[in-house]
Amino acid sequence: MKRDRPGLLARLSEILRPHEPISRSAYLAGVGASAAGLFSLWAILTYGGFVTPLFLPSPSDIVRAAAALIADGSLAEHTWASVSVIVTGWVLAVLLAVPLGILMGTLKFVESLVEPVVNFVRYLPVSAMIPLLILYIGIGTSQKVAVIFIGTFFQLILLISDVSAGVPKDLLDSAYTLGASRADVFGRVLLPATLPGVMDNLRITMGWAWTYLIVAELVAANRGLGYMILDAGRGLFTDRIFVGLFTIGLLGFVFDLTFKRLHKLLLPWSPKI
Amino acid sequence: MVAEDLKLAIRGLSVVFTRRRGGTVTAVEHLNLGVRDEEFVSIVGPSGCGKSTLLRIVAGLIRPTSGEVLLDNRPVEGPGADRGMVFQSYTLFPWLTVQGNVEFGLRLRGTPAEERQEVVRRYLDLVGLRGTEPAYPKELSGGMQQRVAIARAMANEPAILLMDEPFGALDAQTRSVMQELLLRVWEQTHKTVLFVTHDIDEAILLSDRIYVMTSRPGRIKTEVAVTLPRPREVSVMDTPEFIALRQRVHGLIREETLRVLDEERPTGGGSAGG
Numbered sequence: 001m002k003r004d005r006p007g008l009l010a011r012l013s014e015i016l017r018p019h020e021p022i023s024r025s026a027y028l029a030g031v032g033a034s035a036a037g038l039f040s041l042w043a044i045l046t047y048g049g050f051v052t053p054l055f056l057p058s059p060s061d062i063v064r065a066a067a068a069l070i071a072d073g074s075l076a077e078h079t080w081a082s083v084s085v086i087v088t089g090w091v092l093a094v095l096l097a098v099p100l101g102i103l104m105g106t107l108k109f110v111e112s113l114v115e116p117v118v119n120f121v122r123y124l125p126v127s128a129m130i131p132l133l134i135l136y137i138g139i140g141t142s143q144k145v146a147v148i149f150i151g152t153f154f155q156l157i158l159l160i161s162d163v164s165a166g167v168p169k170d171l172l173d174s175a176y177t178l179g180a181s182r183a184d185v186f187g188r189v190l191l192p193a194t195l196p197g198v199m200d201n202l203r204i205t206m207g208w209a210w211t212y213l214i215v216a217e218l219v220a221a222n223r224g225l226g227y228m229i230l231d232a233g234r235g236l237f238t239d240r241i242f243v244g245l246f247t248i249g250l251l252g253f254v255f256d257l258t259f260k261r262l263h264k265l266l267l268p269w270s271p272k273i
Numbered sequence: 274m275v276a277e278d279l280k281l282a283i284r285g286l287s288v289v290f291t292r293r294r295g296g297t298v299t300a301v302e303h304l305n306l307g308v309r310d311e312e313f314v315s316i317v318g319p320s321g322c323g324k325s326t327l328l329r330i331v332a333g334l335i336r337p338t339s340g341e342v343l344l345d346n347r348p349v350e351g352p353g354a355d356r357g358m359v360f361q362s363y364t365l366f367p368w369l370t371v372q373g374n375v376e377f378g379l380r381l382r383g384t385p386a387e388e389r390q391e392v393v394r395r396y397l398d399l400v401g402l403r404g405t406e407p408a409y410p411k412e413l414s415g416g417m418q419q420r421v422a423i424a425r426a427m428a429n430e431p432a433i434l435l436m437d438e439p440f441g442a443l444d445a446q447t448r449s450v451m452q453e454l455l456l457r458v459w460e461q462t463h464k465t466v467l468f469v470t471h472d473i474d475e476a477i478l479l480s481d482r483i484y485v486m487t488s489r490p491g492r493i494k495t496e497v498a499v500t501l502p503r504p505r506e507v508s509v510m511d512t513p514e515f516i517a518l519r520q521r522v523h524g525l526i527r528e529e530t531l532r533v534l535d536e537e538r539p540t541g542g543g544s545a546g547g
Contacts, residue, residue: 168362168364170360170362170364171364171366173329173332173334173352173358173360173364174358174360174364174366174422175366175377176332176333176334176352177332177333177334177352177353177354177356177357177358177426177435178354178357178377178378178381178425178426178429179353179354179378179381179382179429180381184381188377189366192366192368193366193367193368195368267368268409269367269368269369269409269410269411270367271367271411
């Protein structure tokens, strides 16, 4: 029996086995097919005149709009405004949530102090707090940073608390039997043991921080990608809305990739890589 | 045994846990045992008899409800470097290399680098893992990780080594290789060891003496001296003496297991002594 050229059906059944790995070429083919499929659908709908540019601009419309926004420097300005607000809010949330989350997952007493508050605030929509934020801190950049902070802090603290609660007790006990003091156990065991989980959750919450962009730039903004999208929406410049969305997607992708790289670089021992 | 002869003495030890939903469980009740210097002693017993709890009390990780634990005639108050422990689960610190793991205790005590290097080399040699110093635990097999864990505990030069089913998570082949390795390590170092296992063959092969525990509440049911000559080889397991010992210990544990089954019948209950 000749088996060197399996038929299409045989190859398809090879690819569709549950939970089995597939070849790299098959995977890349899938990636290419989905991208090409989406793009062709988009091209057919727009160039074929099936939808009006008001709803869905053509690829060339968007490229043209992007070129114009890049040329007059406004895309860079909006991007920088958003990135600086998001990164500031997120960094502040991380600086507070990571230590507090680790303590909360480790010490039952801290859990009893923090958890009820966090679980209450966590369910409040950030947008519902905007009036209060305006009242407390005004309508400047700090109000926008505060939105990002609130959006990420209360989620992150619970995620980090889970990570530190998941550190095996035997790991701590081993350290004690090797002569470690309680401070040693915190600094030399608990902290490093949480790093891979912390790293993962930093990546995830950075993604969430971006989803609060519109909320952050809803009030009295005159710069930022969220503002740019809202503003384009008012003038029905659909092409500019898409430029804004693509920019956000691209930035998210770059941030995600950076975090994955950092994880590999900083924690080569991590079981998650 | 006179207390003064003992490296480790446990007297009148009881552990009572409070259940979350009220009521109490007596895990260990009025237990006495002793380990002499340079002696390898095993504790075997039916599952749930509290043998791991006992070991954790000696390590200072759990506080007993009453009774005392004396190491070199000094009462044990909490965990400390004089009682090294090897756990059943893999407990190497994943962020440290093999070198970093083995020297963990030495670093805590501020031992200078050259001396640490020397000690790490010596103990990795002992467990046959020289050359793995720069590897991270995730790169090692389960058996290798447990060997490093043994080296890590011994590098601290504890007065006694506590081992809580250290080979329990390993496959049968690796397990038997590890038993042989531990036998060789012990014969070279004569470290005082208190070893918990539910593997009767393992206990007989390694030990000078075996304590058989009763089922819950855990007490010492009886003590079995293992008179097999040392140094031992794995082939000792085929000798009539070994087989006789195995039958005896097996019978003792079976009695306990059956007693529990009897008590679990609706008419039973309580904790009648055995």
